[in-house]
Amino acid sequence: MSNHEHHHDHHCHDENCTCEHCHFESHGVTFHLSMDLHDGAVVASAKGHLQTDHGLLQQTMCLALKRMADRITAEGGIIGHIKSAVEIHSVEGYSITSDTVTMELSPTVQAHITVNAIVFCLETECLEEQMKVCLAEISKANQ
Amino acid sequence: MDSVYRARQELDPEWLIVETTGVAYPAAIRENLKEALDMDCRICILTDASRWGRIFLPLRPMLSGQIEGADTVLINKIDLAEEDFLQLMEKDIHDINPSTQILRCCATTQVAPVIWDAIIGEV
Numbered sequence: 540m541s542n543h544e545h546h547h548d549h550h551c552h553d554e555n556c557t558c559e560h561c562h563f564e565s566h567g568v569t570f571h572l573s574m575d576l577h578d579g580a581v582v583a584s585a586k587g588h589l590q591t592d593h594g595l596l597q598q599t600m601c602l603a604l605k606r607m608a609d610r611i612t613a614e615g616g617i618i619g620h621i622k623s624a625v626e627i628h629s630v631e632g633y634s635i636t637s638d639t640v641t642m643e644l645s646p647t648v649q650a651h652i653t654v655n656a657i658v659f660c661l662e663t664e665c666l667e668e669q670m671k672v673c674l675a676e677i678s679k680a681n682q
Numbered sequence: 683m684d685s686v687y688r689a690r691q692e693l694d695p696e697w698l699i700v701e702t703t704g705v706a707y708p709a710a711i712r713e714n715l716k717e718a719l720d721m722d723c724r725i726c727i728l729t730d731a732s733r734w735g736r737i738f739l740p741l742r743p744m745l746s747g748q749i750e751g752a753d754t755v756l757i758n759k760i761d762l763a764e765e766d767f768l769q770l771m772e773k774d775i776h777d778i779n780p781s782t783q784i785l786r787c788c789a790t791t792q793v794a795p796v797i798w799d800a801i802i803g804e805v
Binding site (some may be wrong): 579617620657658660 | 703704705736745
C-alpha cells in the first residue's frame with residue numbers, strides 16, 4: 540500500500556505535497572488543505588489562489604468565515620480562532636501618446652488566500668469538512 | 683527561536699513582542715528563550731470575558747497551563763460581562779496562579795497607561 544492510499548501521516552503534508560489528501564478542488568480553484576492536531580486542538584490550514592473582483596471577494600470572505608464559525612459552534616466546537624489573510628495583486632496601466640494619459644484598471648485582482656482555524660472539542664474530520672464548505676463558498680462566489 | 687535570534691541580531695530591539703498562537707504555552711517559550719538565547723521574558727495572557735464561561739471547563743487543562751506562568755493576565759471585553767461574572771473570572775484565574783497580576787481592559791476604549799506599565803513590569 541502506498542502512502543497515498545490512506546490518510547495516515549507517513550509523509551510531510553506541506554505546501555509542496557501533491558497527494559490527493561492535501562488538495563481540495565472547488566469551482567476551478569485548487570486549495571492546499573492540511574489538518575493537524577496540537578495539544579487537544581484541531582488545526583486546519585488552507586491556501587489557494589483565485590482571480591476575482593476585490594469587493595466581491597471581501598464580501599465573500601466575511602460571509603464564508605462567519606458561516607463556518609456558526610457551523611463549528613453548532614457542531615459543539617470551540618473556536619480558538621479562525622483567521623484569514625488575503626494578499627491582493629492588481630495591475631494598473633498608464634499610457635500616453637500625445638497629451639492625455641490613459642489609465643486602465645484591471646477589473647479583477649489576483650488573490651492569494653490563506654485560511655487558518657484552531658478549534659477545540661471537534662473531530663478532525665468535521666473541521667476538515669467545514670473548511671471545505673467554507674473554501675467552496677469562496678471559490679463558487681468568485682469563479 | 684531562529685526568528686527571535688535574527689531579530690536580535692539584525693534589529694537589536696529594546697523590546698520584542700511575541701504573539702503566540704492560542705494553543706501555545708508561554709512559560710515553555712520563556713524557558714526556551716532563556717536557555718537558548720539567555721533572554722528574559724514577561725508573559726501577558728489575554729483572556730476573553732465574553733467567552734470565559736463557555737471555554738473554561740472544557741479547556742481548563744490548557745488554560746491553566748497558559749495562565750500558570752503568566753506575569754499579568756488581562757481580562758478583555760469587560761463591557762460584555764457583568765461585574766459578578768468578572769469577579770468569578772478573576773477568582774478562577776487567581777486559583778490557577780495566585781501571584782499573577784489581573785487587569786481588566788476593553789479594546790473599545792483606550793487602554794490605560796497603568797496597564798501597559800503592568801505588562802512590561804513597571805508597576
